[in-house]
Every structure is written in structure tokens, then in C-alpha cells.
Amino acid sequence: MTGPAGEPTNQPVPPAEEAEAVEAADGARAASALRRAWALVVVPLGAVILAMLVGSIVILASQVFIGVEIDPTLPLVAYWAMISGGLGSFNGIVETMVQATPLVLAGLAVGVGFKAGLFNIGAQGQFLMGALAAAYVGGQLRDQPALVAVSLAVAAGAFGGLVYGFIPGALKALTGAHEVVTTIMLNFVAISISSYFVSGPLRAPRSPFAQTLDVGNAELIVLFGRNGHVGIFFALLAVPIIWWLLWRAKLGFEIRTVGANPDAARFAGMRPRRLIALTMALCGMLAGLAGSGEILGRVGHLTAPYATNVGFDAITVALLGRANPVGILFSALLLGMMKAGAGQMQIQAGIPVEIVDVIQGLILLFLAAEIIVRRLFRIREARVGLEELATVTRSYGERSA
Amino acid sequence: MTGSEHVAAPALEMRGITKRYPGVLANDRIDLDVRPGEIHGLLGENGAGKSTLMNILYGLAVPDEGAVLLDGQEVQIDSPADAIRRGISMVHQHFMLVPVLSVADNILLGEETMANAIFLDRTEAHRRIDELAQRFGFEIDPEAPVGSLSVGSQQRVEILKALYREARILVLDEPTAVLTPQETKEIFAVLRRLAQEGHSIVFISHKLYEVLEIADRITVIRRGRVVGTTTPAETDEEQLAEMMVGREVQLTVDRGESSPGEAVLKVDNLVVRNERGRETVHRVSFEVRAGEILGVAGVAGNGQDELVGAITGLRRVASGTVTLGGSDVTGHSPRAMHEAGLAHVPGDRHRFGMVMSFPLTDNLVLTDYYRAPFARGPVRDEAAVAEAAIGLIERFDVRTPSPFAAGSTLSGGNQQKLVVAREFSGDVRLLVLDQPTRGLDVGSIEFIHRQALAKRDGGTAILLVSAELDEVLELSDRIAVMYRGEIVAVVDGRTAVKEDIGLLMATGGRDRDGSPATGPGPASTTGSVA
Numbered sequence: 001m002t003g004p005a006g007e008p009t010n011q012p013v014p015p016a017e018e019a020e021a022v023e024a025a026d027g028a029r030a031a032s033a034l035r036r037a038w039a040l041v042v043v044p045l046g047a048v049i050l051a052m053l054v055g056s057i058v059i060l061a062s063q064v065f066i067g068v069e070i071d072p073t074l075p076l077v078a079y080w081a082m083i084s085g086g087l088g089s090f091n092g093i094v095e096t097m098v099q100a101t102p103l104v105l106a107g108l109a110v111g112v113g114f115k116a117g118l119f120n121i122g123a124q125g126q127f128l129m130g131a132l133a134a135a136y137v138g139g140q141l142r143d144q145p146a147l148v149a150v151s152l153a154v155a156a157g158a159f160g161g162l163v164y165g166f167i168p169g170a171l172k173a174l175t176g177a178h179e180v181v182t183t184i185m186l187n188f189v190a191i192s193i194s195s196y197f198v199s200g201p202l203r204a205p206r207s208p209f210a211q212t213l214d215v216g217n218a219e220l221i222v223l224f225g226r227n228g229h230v231g232i233f234f235a236l237l238a239v240p241i242i243w244w245l246l247w248r249a250k251l252g253f254e255i256r257t258v259g260a261n262p263d264a265a266r267f268a269g270m271r272p273r274r275l276i277a278l279t280m281a282l283c284g285m286l287a288g289l290a291g292s293g294e295i296l297g298r299v300g301h302l303t304a305p306y307a308t309n310v311g312f313d314a315i316t317v318a319l320l321g322r323a324n325p326v327g328i329l330f331s332a333l334l335l336g337m338m339k340a341g342a343g344q345m346q347i348q349a350g351i352p353v354e355i356v357d358v359i360q361g362l363i364l365l366f367l368a369a370e371i372i373v374r375r376l377f378r379i380r381e382a383r384v385g386l387e388e389l390a391t392v393t394r395s396y397g398e399r400s401a
Numbered sequence: 402m403t404g405s406e407h408v409a410a411p412a413l414e415m416r417g418i419t420k421r422y423p424g425v426l427a428n429d430r431i432d433l434d435v436r437p438g439e440i441h442g443l444l445g446e447n448g449a450g451k452s453t454l455m456n457i458l459y460g461l462a463v464p465d466e467g468a469v470l471l472d473g474q475e476v477q478i479d480s481p482a483d484a485i486r487r488g489i490s491m492v493h494q495h496f497m498l499v500p501v502l503s504v505a506d507n508i509l510l511g512e513e514t515m516a517n518a519i520f521l522d523r524t525e526a527h528r529r530i531d532e533l534a535q536r537f538g539f540e541i542d543p544e545a546p547v548g549s550l551s552v553g554s555q556q557r558v559e560i561l562k563a564l565y566r567e568a569r570i571l572v573l574d575e576p577t578a579v580l581t582p583q584e585t586k587e588i589f590a591v592l593r594r595l596a597q598e599g600h601s602i603v604f605i606s607h608k609l610y611e612v613l614e615i616a617d618r619i620t621v622i623r624r625g626r627v628v629g630t631t632t633p634a635e636t637d638e639e640q641l642a643e644m645m646v647g648r649e650v651q652l653t654v655d656r657g658e659s660s661p662g663e664a665v666l667k668v669d670n671l672v673v674r675n676e677r678g679r680e681t682v683h684r685v686s687f688e689v690r691a692g693e694i695l696g697v698a699g700v701a702g703n704g705q706d707e708l709v710g711a712i713t714g715l716r717r718v719a720s721g722t723v724t725l726g727g728s729d730v731t732g733h734s735p736r737a738m739h740e741a742g743l744a745h746v747p748g749d750r751h752r753f754g755m756v757m758s759f760p761l762t763d764n765l766v767l768t769d770y771y772r773a774p775f776a777r778g779p780v781r782d783e784a785a786v787a788e789a790a791i792g793l794i795e796r797f798d799v800r801t802p803s804p805f806a807a808g809s810t811l812s813g814g815n816q817q818k819l820v821v822a823r824e825f826s827g828d829v830r831l832l833v834l835d836q837p838t839r840g841l842d843v844g845s846i847e848f849i850h851r852q853a854l855a856k857r858d859g860g861t862a863i864l865l866v867s868a869e870l871d872e873v874l875e876l877s878d879r880i881a882v883m884y885r886g887e888i889v890a891v892v893d894g895r896t897a898v899k900e901d902i903g904l905l906m907a908t909g910g911r912d913r914d915g916s917p918a919t920g921p922g923p924a925s926t927t928g929s930v931a
Contacts (some may be wrong), residue, residue: 035423182622248783253763260756266715266743267753268767269736 040327044320046373048334051362052079058358059351078349082205082356085344088338092344094225097232098298100336102127102310104235105290106330107284107317108146108242109165113179115246115324116279117259122168122183123287125190127160130288133193134295135302136202142216149218154234161288162281164190169280173273179280191305197210198304206270210304221299229297234289235332242286243325255279287374316364335360410473412601413458413489413570418467424802425923427453428464429625435570438600440592442616446607446645446842447814448800450625451605458603459491460484466756471570485512490563491572494579494840498557500548505530507547521775533564537594553584560591571595572603575609578840589615607842609638609652618657646844654850656894657858659878662691665862666712666831671721673707681707682888684721689831693864694829694853696877696894700857700906704886708749709835709866714738715746715753726830735776742830746820746837748866752867754820757809761801762790765823777845782879797822798848814845825852832856832863838872848919850876874899884909 056075063070071077086096113120133279134157141149168182199210220229246252254275257265262272290310295302317335321327338360342353366373411434420428428450435441445451456462457468460478467476471487478484484491498507505527514526530543541550547558556678563571573592577585592602593852604614611621613633621628623642628644642650664687672681681704689695699705710716712723714735722731725741733741747753752772755764766775774785790804799818801811808816816840821837834853840845853876856864867873873880877894880907889909892902904910 167585247783250771250779250781253770253781257756257767258757260758261752263752264754264756264767265733267747268733268770269739 004121031049031332035288040322040324042377043373044322044327044331044367047320047363047366047370050366050373050376051359055355055359059355062351065146073352074349075208078345078351078355081348082338082341084346085341086339087341091225092340094228095340096337098227098229098332098336099339100332101232101235101297102290102294102333103313103317103332104329105238105293105315106287106310107332108238108325109161109285109287109290110247111323111325111328112242112255112279112286113283114318115252115259116255116276117262117287118169118172118276118279118283119180120165120183120280120283120289121180121315122186123283123314124308125183125187125286126164126284127291127294127311127314127373128190128306129164129284130157130161131295131302131306132197132202132291133157133288134218134292135215136197137211137221138201138296139204139301140216141218142213143353144217146217146219146221147186149253150214150220150296153215153218153296154289157292157295158285161291162285164283165284165287166277169277169284172280173277178385183311187311194302196303198302198306202302204301210277212302214300215296218296218321219300227276227298229293231293235294236329238286239325239329246325250333251278276312287314290314313360316360316367319367320363409437411470412439412472414470414473414605415454415458416468416470416824417453418457418464418469420450420457420462420464421670422802422904424806426625426724428457430467431622431625431627433620433627435601435603437601438596438599438616440539440596440604440615442612443605443622443777444607444612444619444641444645445622446844447813447817447840449622449842450644451622452574452812453575453625454622455603455605457492457573458484458489461906467826485568488567488569489572490566490568490570492556492559492563492574494575494577496559498547498555498558501546503544503546504541504550504558504561505543506873507558508543508565512566526920529565530561533561537564537591539591547917551584553587554634556580556584556588558593560588560595565596568600570601570603572605574605575607575840576604577606579701584612594637605708607840609843610928612641613638623647630893642843645842650843650847652843652847653875654847654854655876656694656876657694658855659857661878663858664688664849665691665726665865665870667722667724668712669722669724671708671711671723672705673716675707680719681886682711685886685888686721687881687888687891689862689864691830691862692857692860693878694857694865694876694894696873696880697864697866697883698873698880698890698902699868699883700904701884703906704867705835705883707886708883709745709833709864711863713743713747742828742835744768744827744829744831745826745833746817748835748839750816750820755808755816758807760805760807761794761799761811761819762786762804763789764819765793767823769827793822793826797825797852814841817846818845819850821849825856825902829856829861832861833863834863834867836867836869837865838867838869846872848920870899870902874902882906882910 058080059075060070060072063074084092086092106127109126110120110122128168134153137156138149138153141152164186168179168186171177171182172179198212202212202213204213220231222229246256254265254270257268257270258272258275265272294308294310313335317328317331320331321329340357342356345351345355413435415431415433417427418431431450431454433454443451453462457464458478460480460483469478470476476487479486480750499510502510505523508522508530509526510792514522514529527543534541539561541554541557541561547555550558560571576588580588583726592604596602597860604612604616616633618630618632619636619641621641623645638652642652659711668688669686671682672680673684675681685708687695697705697708707716711718714733714737718732725743726740730738730740730741751757755767763770763786766789769775770781775782775789787804793799794801794804797818799811799822800815808819809820822834837853838849841849853863853865865876874894874897880892880894880897880902881888882890882902884906887909
């Protein structure tokens with residue numbers, strides 16, 4: 001390193017000044033790494049805090065409507081109950097993990113898309129198709145040895161999601177059809193497809209409800225507590241694998257390049273169209289895994305209609321985690337904790353569990369309206385985080401690379 | 402133009418401005434004063450701190466120390482909106498216009514003249530725009546969509562926009578970088594009229610002769626500090642260059658003798674279409690030999706972009722063949738071309754040449770990331786990337802606080818050096834240079850020209866496409882003139898006469914009687930090709 005501005009100096013530089021410059025550069029690098037990390041975390045943190053604040057207003061307002069005397073400490077009581085419900089006991093922590101598991105996987109399905117400049121709204125549909133495939137294969141293999149049944153059912157779920165993610169990816173690559181539009185539509189198609197199969201061809205015989213056969217031996221074993229199934233490890237493993245893929249593997253470099261600048265990617269000899277299709281398939285696979293985990297680990301069969309919001313919550317998770325695998329893990333744990341603790345909150349504070357959805361919605365709102373968070377907390381604009389999102393919005397209506 | 406007559410308080414004074422960024426002292430106690438009615442040239446290398454200084458003036462950055470004074474009053478400029486309110490306007494190198502809106506609507510945008518609370522007063526707005534245009538001698542149709550205008554006219558819209566907002570201080574950031582010589586002349590006339598009316602103008606440029614021609618006073622900045630302020634009468638190009646760079650600069654490098662070998666690139670009857678399907682390269686044939694520089698001269702928009710795109714694999718070839726090193730590579734992918742020994746410094750570095758959000762390290766291996774030593778199998782070798790990058794940064798003098806800083810943190814000139822560093826390194830058989838020094842300062846230009854000549858002497862075939870006729874004349878062994886998608890002449894680079902080439906560029910050598918030698922041809926002609 002040369003002078004402070006990194007410029008070669010023509011005049012002789014006193015050695016002391018040189019050493020100082022080197023030190024300054026090293027210090028600057030460490031400081032800039034810290035700043036970068038902080039800049040990544042600060043907006044999501046602010047969004048969560050704001051959402052909790054506005055959530056407490058909603059809690060207080062709900063008291064007004066019921067006509068009870070307003071207790072200003074009620075939000076605190078409610079939040080404390082929620083936190084202790086989610087983290088205060090062994091069972092609570094297990095439940096938090098169980099709730100977070102599909103959110104991690106589906107969150108990655110959205111987050112990886114962001115990295116490629118794709119806004120995958122279709123995690124919901126990919127989740128459902130993964131669930132359907134896992135339920136079918138699991139049901140067929142319910143009497144086979146557990147190892148065979150489980151691995152094939154999980155693989156089927158992953159494959160189901162993969163195919164369902166590949167479709168909008170290929171459509172974008174071949175025709176330029178925007179993935180936001182196609183994945184939203186495919187979500188509805190997925191609901192119809194799964195409902196048709198579950199209430200028709202795959203309906204369990206003699207069952208009074210529209211549901212598939214129980215997966216029997218294909219069920220994921222429970223390791224901790226009541227329902228701490230082994231699928232938790234899929235999620236915990238997926239985080240480092242995806243991180244490694246994005247930041248250490250060639251493919252991840254290509255995905256990120258296409259997301260940041262498709263023209264430069266083409267210049268560099270990459271094939272943006274192929275990468276877009278491939279990335280969407282990968283996203284679908286992750287969402288499909290989330291679906292199979294839910295079916296094989298918690299429910300044991302698929303019902304029609306299957307009530308879930310995982311695919312949409314995943315968007316909140318991915319945005320809150322700034323499309324970063326580690327961030328997504330923590331965001332999913334936060335949302336999982338809220339879901340796991342909601343019951344205790346209702347019991348102890350008398351606040352309906354739906355307040356969790358309100359807060360979650362508010363988090364998404366404040367993340368989308370980032371500028372509000374920045375203004376309120378006086379955070380200066382920093383060019384880190386979701387540069388990819390800019391590409392997403394830019395790419396709308398433009399011809400793809 | 403000889404400065405202002407009265408010695409009133411300067412219209413703008415920046416006093417002791419200091420601005421630190423992590424690892425960089427961008428501005429170090431900079432003093433600048435601009436008098437009413439003065440055109441003040443601001444010179445400095447890429448990354449010298451001009452942009453930072455102007456960002457401070459425009460409310461985009463807050464100085465760590467120092468004060469900004471308008472008419473002797475200290476002010477605090479918080480935002481561009483605040484700057485505009487105070488009569489400061491900036492015309493950026495990249496225009497901030499909405500192409501689909503009309504000239505009038507673009508001017509109104511953000512400064513709407515209202516008839517009442519709800520409706521715009523278009524009649525009044527048009528009247529004011531017409532009045533301003535007339536006063537300053539613009540020929541512009543307020544109803545024309547901006548996207549249909551030439552670059553020169555778009556720039557005039559930007560200036561009109563500033564005048565409409567009653568700007569007293571105008572900052573022009575490299576206003577001539579994208580203009581033809583004729584358009585430059587026109588814009589200079591406008592600037593002089595503005596100054597006569599009492600406007601103060603800060604004129605940023607890399608072209609020394611332009612600054613000498615238009616400025617009343619010139620301030621030179623180097624490495625964040627003011628080197629000095631002078632007047633055109635007291636100085637010349639050589640001295641200014643030396644002040645900017647801090648050493649003696651050769652404004653023209655000696656191209657030396659070349660010893661061309663066999664043909665490396667052969668283009669035969671090449672036809673290329675643009676995005677809208679119009680044929681913009683018509684049956685072009687030429688060859689570039691090893692160890693020679695073939696320069697392509699031409700007014701921008703005469704098919705050069707499409708020609709380069711077709712040769713580098715970024716654009717589809719409609720018909721004809723491209724042969725590289727004896728094998729037919731027509732329609733091959735950029736990757737295949739790269740492996741056949743092609744390196745390409747693209748004309749639009751932001752679009753093709755680099756990924757702004759990526760660190761320098763990744764940008765420096767952008768075309769080689771996939772193979773050894775930067776990757777083994779499916780895994781990238783970060784250490785090898787960093788090592789190579791640090792070497793290139795040093796060899797090509799890319800000025801950055803860290804090899805891991807994002808590409809967007811570099812100044813324009815250093816971004817170009819980054820691209821050049823990547824493309825010039827390694828074994829290159831054919832080097833395509835598209836506007837390799839656009840927007841660069843004299844020091845960087847000298848550097849890149851030297852590197853190009855060194856590559857040539859090493860036996861690389863170089864295709865140089867540049868809108869700067871001087872650059873083409875200076876470097877080329879042979880010059881091909883492109884006009885309306887055809888190569889109308891190939892001349893010897895050493896004996897070529899600038900005026901002859903200019904005439905060929907403007908008319909294609911066909912209707913010599915009609916237009917003047919240096920004129921860029923009738924607007925309709927360039928428009929139809931662009």
C-alpha cells in the first residue's frame with residue numbers, strides 16, 4: 001500500500017509516514033468491515049423494533065375495542081409472554097426450531113433468488129408441490145424400511161419443488177416473462193393441483209377428510225421433545241451449504257454476477273439465461289425441501305386445502321435476513337420464536353395469536369419502506385445489503401439478458 | 402473573456418474544505434472561489450477529489466471541515482434540493498433526463514409551474530422555456546421527446562433545466578465528453594453568453610485545450626489538494642498537465658515503428674443489425690495484423706458499437722464471417738472468443754466492463770474466474786484471486802484504499818484502469834479497445850496509450866475504436882473510417898491528415914460540395930444511423 005489515497009507518491013515519503021499509512025489502511029479495512037456488518041444489520045433491526053412498537057399500539061387499541069380499561073403495560077406483558085413461550089423452556093425452544101425450519105429453507109429459496117436478481121414470489125407454490133410429491137412418495141413407501149422411505153420421500157419433495165421452480169425460470173430465460181408475474185400465478189396453480197390430487201387420485205381410502213395416506217415409515221424421526229424432528233438439521237445444514245455455494249463456489253459467483261449485472265455476466269462469458277433457469281430450479285428445490293419437511297416431519301399427510309403461509313413468510317424472512325444465509329437463519333428463528341410463543345401470549349396476556357401476523361406484516365412493511373426506518377433512526381444511506389433488489393425492480397418490464 | 406470587472410464578494414467560495422473517506426483523504430483543505438460572471442475551470446486527475454468537492458457543493462456530501470459561502474454568506478447545503486433552492490445547479494456527465502417525456506416536461510419535473518393547486522400551468526411554462534431558449538440561443542422544440550434528441554441537444558435541455566430553476570451557479574461535469582467538436586463549439590457559445598449575464602460556471606474537464614479556451618481562471622487539484630489557480634494567459638497545456646499529474650507528461654506518446662505480421666483478425670462481408678433490427682453494419686471487410694493497431698474513426702453512432710459487438714461475440718452476426726487466428730469464430734460466444742485469445746475493453750464500462758457492487762478482486766478476474774488458478778473444479782480460489790488482483794492493481798496503478806473495496810468506490814478513470822488491467826494482462830492475440838480513454842485524465846491516457854503500444858510491440862493485434870479522432874491519429878498504424886455502417890476508406894496512420902479524416906467522417910467522402918469539412922453532417926443523417 002502506498003499513500004493514504006493509495007496513490008503512488010513521486011516525492012520521497014518519510015518512512016514514518018509510510019508506516020502510518022499502512023497502519024491506517026489496515027485499520028480502515030477492519031473498520032470498514034465492521035461498518036459493513038453494522039450497515040447490514042441496522043435496518044432490519046430498526047424494522048423489527050418499529051414493528052414491535054406499532055404492534056403494541058395495536059394491542060392497546062384492541063383493549064379499547066373490547067371496552068376493557070387500558071393497561072399500558074399490556075404490550076410488555078404480551079411480548080414477554082411470547083418470548084418466554086418461545087425461548088423460556090426446552091419445549092419452547094424445540095417448537096421455535098420446528099417453526100423456523102421451513103422458514104429457513106423457504107427463506108433461502110427467496111434469498112438465493114435475490115442474489116440472482118430474481119424476485120421469487122413462488123416459494124409458496126414450490127413448497128406445496130414439494131409437499132405433494134413428498135406426501136405421495138411417502139404414502140407409497142409407508143411400509144418400506146425407514147431409511148429408504150425417508151430418503152426417497154425427501155428427494156421427491158425436493159424434486160417436486162425443483163421442477164416447479166424451473167418452470168418460471170425457463171419461462172423467463174426463453175421468453176423474458178417476468179418471474180414475479182409467473183410465480184404469483186403458479187402459486188394459484190399449485191393450490192389447485194394439490195387440492196385436486198389430495199381430494200381425488202391421492203385421497204386416502206376410507207378417510208372422512210380430503211387427505212393423503214399417512215407417510216408411515218417415511219416419517220422423519222423425532223429427536224427432541226414432542227416434535228423436534230430431524231428436519232431441523234436439513235435447515236441448519238442448508239445455511240452453510242448455501243453460504244458456501246454463494247461465496248465460495250464458481251456457480252455462486254456466476255449467480256451473483258448475473259444478479260448484479262447481467263450484461264457484465266455475458267461479457268464475462270457466463271450464460272445469464274441458463275443461470276436464471278438454474279437458479280430458479282435451485283430455489284424451488286429449497287422450497288420443496290421445506291414442504292417435504294413439513295409433511296414428513298410434522299403432519300404426516302397432505303390435506304386439502306393445506307393451510308400454510310410458509311412461502312409468503314419466506315419473503316419476509318429473506319428480506320429481513322438481507323438475502324444473506326446467516327441473516328435468513330436468524331430471521332427465521334425470530335419469526336419461528338414469535339409463532340412458537342404466540343400460544344403462551346394468548347393464554348397469559350389474553351392477546352389473540354393473530355397479533356404475530358400483524359407484527360410480521362409490519363416488519364415487511366418497514367423493510368419495504370426502508371426510508372422510514374432510516375429517517376426515524378437517523379441511519380445514513382449505505383450502499384450495502386440488497387443491491388440485488390435494485391436489479392429486481394429494474395428488470396421489471398425490461399428484456400432479460 | 403477576461404474575468405469580471407468588479408471585485409465584489411465571490412459568488413461562490415469554498416474555504417478549507419476537508420473530507421475524509423475510510424482510507425482516503427478526498428479533499429484536503431481545498432479553497433476555491435468563483436466570481437460572478439466567471440467561468441472557472443476545475444482540473445484534476447481521476448480521483449483527485451473534484452467529484453467529492455462538487456458533491457459537497459451540491460449537498461450530496463457533508464464536509465468534515467471547512468465552509469461554503471455564497472455571496473459572502475456562509476451556508477449549509479443539506480441536499481441537492483437545498484442546493485437548487487440556493488441557485489446551484491449541476492449538469493452531470495450522464496444526463497438525468499426522462500427519455501419518454503418531452504423537453505418541457507423534463508424541465509418542469511421537480512419544479513412544476515402550477516396554475517393552481519392541482520393543474521400545471523403549461524402555457525406559462527412553455528412561454529418561460531421559449532424565452533430562455535431564445536435568450537441563450539438554443540434551438541429546441543419544447544414538445545419533442547427527449548429520447549429523440551441528439552446528445553448535444555439533451556445537454557442543452559439539462560442546461561435549460563438549470564436556468565429554469567434560476568441557477569446562478571452552474572457546475573458542468575465534463576460537459577464535452579460526449580459531444581462532437583461542432584456541438585462543443587455551440588455549447589461554449591452558450592456558456593459565454595451565460596457568463597455575460599452574470600452566471601458563474603464551474604467547468605470540469607479533462608481536455609486541457611478546452612479549459613484553456615473557455616475558462617477565465619483555472620484551479621488544479623491533485624490528490625485532494627489545490628496545486629494552484631492560474632489563468633489561460635499564464636499557462637499552457639504542458640504546464641497544466643504537469644500540475645495535474647505532478648510530473649512531466651507526454652501529451653502525445655511516440656508510437657514508434659511497427660512490424661505487422663500475419664493477419665490475426667479477418668472480417669469479411671460482415672452485416673450486423675442493432676436492437677431494433679435495423680442493419681447498421683453493411684458488408685464490412687477488413688483485417689488486423691499481429692503487431693499493428695488498426696484505428697476505426699467515425700462519428701459516434703455510425704455502426705462502431707455493432708461492429709465491436711459482433712467481433713467480440715456480444716452481438717449476433719447477421720451474415721459474413723469473423724476469423725480469429727485462422728479459425729472461423731463467427732457467432733461464437735464471448736467465452737469462446739476469450740479462449741481464442743480475444744480481450745476487450747468495452748466502450749460502456751459500467752454496463753459490460755465491471756460489476757459495480759463487486760470488490761476489485763472479483764472484477765479483476767471477471768473473465769478468467771472460471772479457470773485455474775482462480776478456480777479448481779467447482780470451487781473458487783479466493784487467495785489466488787486476491788494475489789493476482791493485488792499484483793494487477795500495483796502494475797496498472799489502480800488507486801484504491803483496498804483491493805477489497807467495491808468497484809463503485811473508484812473514480813471513473815480508475816474504473817477504466819481496472820478494466821484495462823484485466824484485459825491487457827495475459828496472453829492476448831487480439832485486443833479490441835472501444836473508447837479506451839473516454840473521460841480519462843491526461844496521466845491515465847498517457848499510461849493506457851503506452852500500454853497499448855507495448856502490447857502492439859509484443860505482437861498483439863489491436864482494433865482501436867474511438868470517437869476521439871486525435872487518439873486514433875496518434876496510435877493507429879492504419880486508420881479505417883466508418884460512415885453510415887460502411888468502411889469508406891483505409892489510410893496510413895502515419896501520413897493521414899486530420900482534416901481529410903474529419904471530412905471522411907462527416908460525409909463519407911461522397912458529397913464534398915455540400916457540407917463544411919469539419920461539420921458533423923446534417924442532423925438527419927446522423928439521426929438515421931444512430
